[in-house]
Amino acid sequence: MRRILPLFAVLLGLALPVSSLAQADAPDPTMLYHQHCAACHGVDRLGGIGPALLPDNLSRLKPAEAVEVIRGGRLATQMPAFGEMLGEAEVGALAEWIYARPEVEPSWSDADILASHVVNHYHGTLPDEPVFEVEDLKNLFVVVEIGDHHVSLLDGDRFERIARFPSRYALHGGPKYSPDGRYVYFGSRDGWVTKYDIYNLEVTAEVRAGINMRNIAVSADGNYVLAGNYLPHSLVLLDARNLELIASIPVEGLDGDTSRVSAVYTAPPRNSFVVALKDIPEVWEIRWPEERAAGDEALVGDFALHRMAAPDYLDDFFFDPGYRYLVGAARGGQGGQVFDLDSEAKVADLPLEGMPHLGAGITWELDGRRVMAIPHIDRGQVSVFDMSDWSLVSEIATDGPGFFMRSHANSPYAWVDVFFGPNHDRIHVIDKRTLEIVETLIPEPGKTAAHVEFDRRGETLLLSIWDNDGYLLWLDANTLEELGRMPMNKPSGKYNVWNKTQYEEGTSH
Template identity: 30%
Template sequence: MKSLWKPVLFASALFLVVFLAACAAQTPAPEPTGAAQAQAEGVALVKGKQVQEYYLDSCSGCHAPDRRGATGPALLPGRLTEKDAYYFDVIKEGKPGTIMPPWKTQLSDAEITSLVAFIRSEAAASASEWTEKDIWGSLTVITAEDKLPSEPVKPMNLDNLMLVTERENQGIAVINGDTHELLGTIPASYRAHGYSFHPTQERWAYNMGRDGWVFKIDLYSLKPVRKIRIGLDARALAISDDGKYLIAGNYMPASLVILNADTLELVMYYSTHTTDNEGKEIDSRVATIMDTAPDLVGPYFLVALKEAGQVWRIDWSKPDFPLVKLEKVGHILHDGFLSLDNRTFYLAAQTDNWMAAIDVDSMKLIKNIETGVIPHPGSGAAWEADGHSYAATTHAGEGKVTIWDTDTNEIAAAVETSGAGLFLRVQENSPYVWADSVFSKEPNKITVIEKTAPFQVVKVISEGKRTLHPEFTADGKFVYIADWDGDIVRVYNAETFEKVAEITGIHTPTGIFNSHRRAETIGH
């Protein structure tokens, strides 16, 4: 019997192999998706993204989504007159004296070569579309609110949480500012950028990624609750003082939305297709958005349009959201912040090298304060000291913090720092201003400056690899510093400058935002 079964089994096995081979030949392989599809089609990838997507995320802020240029030069084939090796070196090593940083710690040589090839290619004629229908269709409930806990799941001070952008990790690290303990990571989207905290309900926070996804976040459980995509490339986010409305702005497409803060449903949509300072019709990116306090100046959102050089004031207290426009504010508008009394909006006009001072009530330009090369105040710094009210900005084009008197709008001091920077911060209980120098030749220096005249530098902290975005704890006793390339957040005593903690387990930390910002008057 055994001798009869052997040939039968062999024949059966042979038939099965032939049959499976035939099926394989007739059944198409599953279509690759995402990065796999791009790779299969020979499309260049940078950090796992198609090269044009990486450009949009990392380069378009300075060079514009359509590569026509803004604070950085245009990257169009007709303008690129040097050989490829020149542009390869600029991307890899940066360009001293400009805001172009070195990317050698982020990108491989092959990825830089792909970027050079991309900027040599023909640019798209217009920005990609993302319509109101697309916005509505993207609204997603992630976690049902009736399933959320009734109190925080971990010991935490909800007025002293540090939310840290994990730039390349699609997450937000959450740290207990009382104990400097890492509590967990909230899933988010690409390069979490805008943060807002509900002004009356401590459990809710809001975040927007640069890819346009807006999240409602439950701080009790450290989970996202809802999300909606407002565009394809986005930057600015704010919440009204009554907690009813979110406002968010896009780079691409040129648009602005108002959302219901509870449900994230779309309430109002604005196109930011308008005219620039010279009267040319353009699509303008939204540069920054502020919310003003009704008891100080009015129930307003302030919106800066980057290329248009316009500021829009929207009254969120009225059903039709009436809008007032101020034109010809400056060229390439960027970050801004409010004076402590909310009556003046200070806004960077980066290619003009000034901070525009705008009267919020009358919507008139008061003065252009010529502070230095490419002002970049981040979320701003405004304080009172010795009977004076001051404000300050860092500069992306030179190592300088410029301080001015907000009563007169006259410059009070220009303080030299270690190099060009992006962010500075003050706190009412601390006597110092902290500023980074993230664009300097040695991008790991933090300058600490006295709040009072003559505004002396009292300390330069040199530690880490690429350090940025100082943020105070709610009581002003400690300052957190992100080390982008070091994957560390360091904590310093705000009075003695001694390091008190190093928080690891955080991937590419950049922006740090304390939940106490909900109580700030300089915009949130």
């Protein structure tokens, strides 16, 4: 009792001034937040039952949508409606307040990471035989349903759902498989890294690596997971077995400035991680012991950090299949640049102004040379380059800005969606030899059709109807005939085990 009384008194004390304030002066959002929201979204706004409510984390939610959410709640979630309890002015003040930076920049220390770490099943303790039967374990798909934060596991031969399980809030940057395809790792917007055992349909371990995270990468040998954060400015290296913390690495450039991490990548032939940085003109590589070279800085234990000065701020990388060259987008939409990771120098400028989506680029063989194709987020165009001399081969005009591109070594077609603008329900089929659009599909008029993924053989392809009332559609990859559909809550990305673990040329990594 001794504890409950003072708390009760505090709550009463808070409630009185708030209601009298609401009638007289402007509402005090800090007080309102602590009274109505902190229990779920965290005293420090870092999240709890509900997601973190910080400006960076809310970058994809429009302020007007935030007002709607607070007033009306979110159906079928724990987010209550406050429209009856709070007045317009109070809701408005709260909505504005959550987009403002907190007075004290929130921190996420090693102690916080360690305290968040949960292991449900230690590595090696669950059975090695799958608990379900499929023809081909390498032809499974993981599908992210962002509408209600779930993940579906599909059999890619029979197109049946094996499991559907809740994910952390707002998965980000694509799940990553272990090299044998047994485990899949997820990263969430609010910094959670989750390891899932596909064979046993169980979450085995979780850890919160940051407050606002961009994505994760799994090393080619399967031993490590790297998480890249916006907040704090850090990289977090984890042991892939149980997600134990190995090191958190503050991102501080050669001149001492700190930076957000745009993205982390695994570079299999180099046996390393490569890191894209938002606020400093550098490219970082984290290498393994046997890869250690002159100029490496000792990092921790066996790891070496190599910081390379880049000619510009480079964001969103695309790699050549040998992982020697990376293509990055220079800051301010000034074009693309090719950076040689061996000589540590820029080797070409590319006419890729605006917002190319390099992370979605793909490559294929055309007349004996390798070409790469890149969609654009701000214009209806796919740019195709010859990778032997980085010359522009073609600029294919599309019906609007795109987001994802996909193909498969066994398919004659490359697919690009129209993601933004009035034609967002269209998806184009490009002939990989002629570089012409040979077909434009509108699977569901008015609804976004996006993100193609092929099965392991390149015979069937899956497509998302990106809507809360959406579905997954699968087609014959050659005749483009519909083969089936499955209802899903805003399906976004789909990830085939084989294509991802074999670094199939038609998929981004």
